[in-house]
Amino acid sequence: xxxxxxxxxxxxxxxxxxxxxxxHAFADAGYDVAILARGRAGLEAAEAAVRRRGQRGLAVRxxxxxxxxVHQAAAQVAAELxxxxxxxNVAFVGSLxxxxxxxxxxxxxxxxxxxxxxxHGTQAALAHMRPRDRGVIVNVxxxxxxxxxxxxxxxxxxxxxxxxxxxxxxxxxxxxHSNVKLCTIQLPGLNTPQFSWNLNRMPGHPxxxxxxxxxxxxxxxxxxxxxxxxRNMWVGFSTAYTILGDRLVPRLADLYLARTGIxxxxxxADLPRWGSNLFEAKDEQEDRGQDGPFLAQVRSRDxxxxxxxxxxxxxxxxxSATAAAVAGVTWxxxxxxx
Numbered sequence: 001x002x003x004x005x006x007x008x009x010x011x012x013x014x015x016x017x018x019x020x021x022x023x024h025a026f027a028d029a030g031y032d033v034a035i036l037a038r039g040r041a042g043l044e045a046a047e048a049a050v051r052r053r054g055q056r057g058l059a060v061r062x063x064x065x066x067x068x069x070v071h072q073a074a075a076q077v078a079a080e081l082x083x084x085x086x087x088x089n090v091a092f093v094g095s096l097x098x099x100x101x102x103x104x105x106x107x108x109x110x111x112x113x114x115x116x117x118x119x120h121g122t123q124a125a126l127a128h129m130r131p132r133d134r135g136v137i138v139n140v141x142x143x144x145x146x147x148x149x150x151x152x153x154x155x156x157x158x159x160x161x162x163x164x165x166x167x168x169x170x171x172x173x174x175x176x177h178s179n180v181k182l183c184t185i186q187l188p189g190l191n192t193p194q195f196s197w198n199l200n201r202m203p204g205h206p207x208x209x210x211x212x213x214x215x216x217x218x219x220x221x222x223x224x225x226x227x228x229x230x231r232n233m234w235v236g237f238s239t240a241y242t243i244l245g246d247r248l249v250p251r252l253a254d255l256y257l258a259r260t261g262i263x264x265x266x267x268x269a270d271l272p273r274w275g276s277n278l279f280e281a282k283d284e285q286e287d288r289g290q291d292g293p294f295l296a297q298v299r300s301r302d303x304x305x306x307x308x309x310x311x312x313x314x315x316x317x318x319x320s321a322t323a324a325a326v327a328g329v330t331w332x333x334x335x336x337x338x
Contacts, residue, residue, distance in 0.1 A: 006056070008081045009226070010034045010074070012064050012121050013091030015042025015283055017192030018140065020290040021219035022088055024049055029223055032056040034077040036070070036121075037091065038063055039283030046287075056081060064091045064117030065109070067124075074124040086226045087125035088138045089118040092155070093278050095199035096206040096265060099153040106199060107154045109278050114158035119165055122182070126169075129180045136181045136226050139166050140218075143186055143239040147246040147253060149209070150261045151202065170231070181229035186243070187218045188236030191298045193288040199276040204266025207294060211238050214300045215290050224309050237304040269293075 009026040013019035014035035020042075026033050027050040035046045035057065043059035050057030058081055060073040078084055092114040095102060118139050129135030144152065145159035163184065170182050189208030192215055200206050213236055221235040234240050246253050271293045274282045282288065291298075 006082055007031045007085045008034065008077065008083060009086040009088065010036065010077055010084055010125070011088045011090060012036040012062070012070075012117065013089075015039055015046050016288045017090075017194055017290060017292070018187065018190060018215045018218045018222075019088075019090035020046055020049075021215035022090060022222045024053070024290070025216070025219040025223045026086070026226075027053040027055045027057070029227075030055070031086070032058075032081050034058040034060060034073075034081055036060050036062040036064065036073050037281075037283075039281035039288075041285055041287045042281070042283030044287070045289070063113075064089075064120055065112040067116075067120040070117075070120040070124045071127065074128060078128060083132070084125065084128050084135060086136045086138070087121060087129075088140065088222055088226065089121040090140045091117050091121075092158070093198070094152060094155040094194060095201075095276075095278070096151050097199060097201035098151065101201050102154060102199075106278060110154040111158050111161075114155060115161040115165075118162050122166070122169060126180065130178060133179045136183065136229050138222055138226050139182070139184045140222065141184050141186045143188060143234075143236075143242040145184075145186060146243045149257050149265075151265055183225050183229050183231065183233070185218075185221055185225050185233045185235060186239050187221075188213050188238045188242075188302075190215050190218055191292040191294045192290070193283075193292050195292050195294075196272045197274045197277040197282040197288070199278050200273070202262075202266055204268055205271045205273070207265060207267040208292075209238075209261070209264045210297065211236075211299055212294050212297045213302060214298045217300065217302050217305060221305055221309075228309075233308060235305050236302050240304055267294075 009031040011019050011022050014023040015037040023033050023046050032055050033050045047057035047059040062069050062073045125137045139162055142159050144156045145163050148156035166184050189212050191212050195206040218235055225233045
């Protein structure tokens with residue numbers, strides 16, 4: 001991390017949901033923030049939010065599926081804001097539909113944005129960071145990068161691919177002893193505008209699988225891992241039990257999700273729908289902001305994140321407690337012998 005007065009973070013998909021929350025969190029932490037996304041109104045509002053927080057903002061209209069556009073955006077950020085310290089890949093598009101009801105064109109688009117968008121962002125960031133031998137890239141994933149669920153086959157496949165790609169690049173950076181850090185962070189179900197504009201071919205309104213967390217919870221994790229780089233981080237206790245459950249009992253997880261996963265992703269409530277943003281932005285005329293329509297169910301705190309952000313302290317406390325227990329047992333045994 002640079003100690004200069006102006007630290008610069010780039011957030012793709014920074015106009016809504018987790019990306020928007022991350023833009024706010026980085027600005028609150030003292031970063032100038034560049035926002036890469038498609039929708040004009042969302043970009044203008046996100047840039048204004050950064051400026052209200054006393055930082056420089058830069059909105060760059062970008063479709064992350066276009067590699068040339070991403071590289072051009074990175075060059076513009078460097079020219080207008082300065083050296084890029086942190087690059088966060090958040091942008092994605094998704095669907096709620098059976099795989100056989102999803103066209104090849106739709107699968108391709110989800111893959112190009114959700115997977116290749118992170119590849120393009122990583123490559124653009126590396127082009128600026130490797131020559132300086134510093135910088136942090138954060139690829140934002142999901143519990144679904146490890147445990148796929150029904151109705152989101154293309155999205156799950158893309159998130160799995162992000163993990164595979166990122167791990168390969170991590171080893172390449174290690175091979176040249178690079179000080180550039182490439183991290184991943186896996187997120188739980190979140191209350192974002194995604195559920196009002198994803199592609200939907202189911203009878204109910206799309207919703208995140210409970211428990212539902214605020215995007216601000218994810219944003220705190222993103223800023224933390226950017227400033228304290230590590231290989232991977234899980235946000236949300238539900239992320240932890242989803243990934244661990246799949247490792248321990250994958251067949252049981254298949255059967256459980258077959259029985260519950262379809263209903264858990266739909267709501268009967270009368271909630272806003274803005275049409276699919278798969279091929280065109282849905283915040284072009286109106287800013288959609290950070291939060292989705294499930295505010296009544298949102299959790300704004302996550303004990304798992306609290307613990308993982310303090311894992312060194314937790315480990316030291318456990319070690320001290322163990323040492324004290326061993327010392328107590330030893331003392332009692334010595335008293336008996338005496």
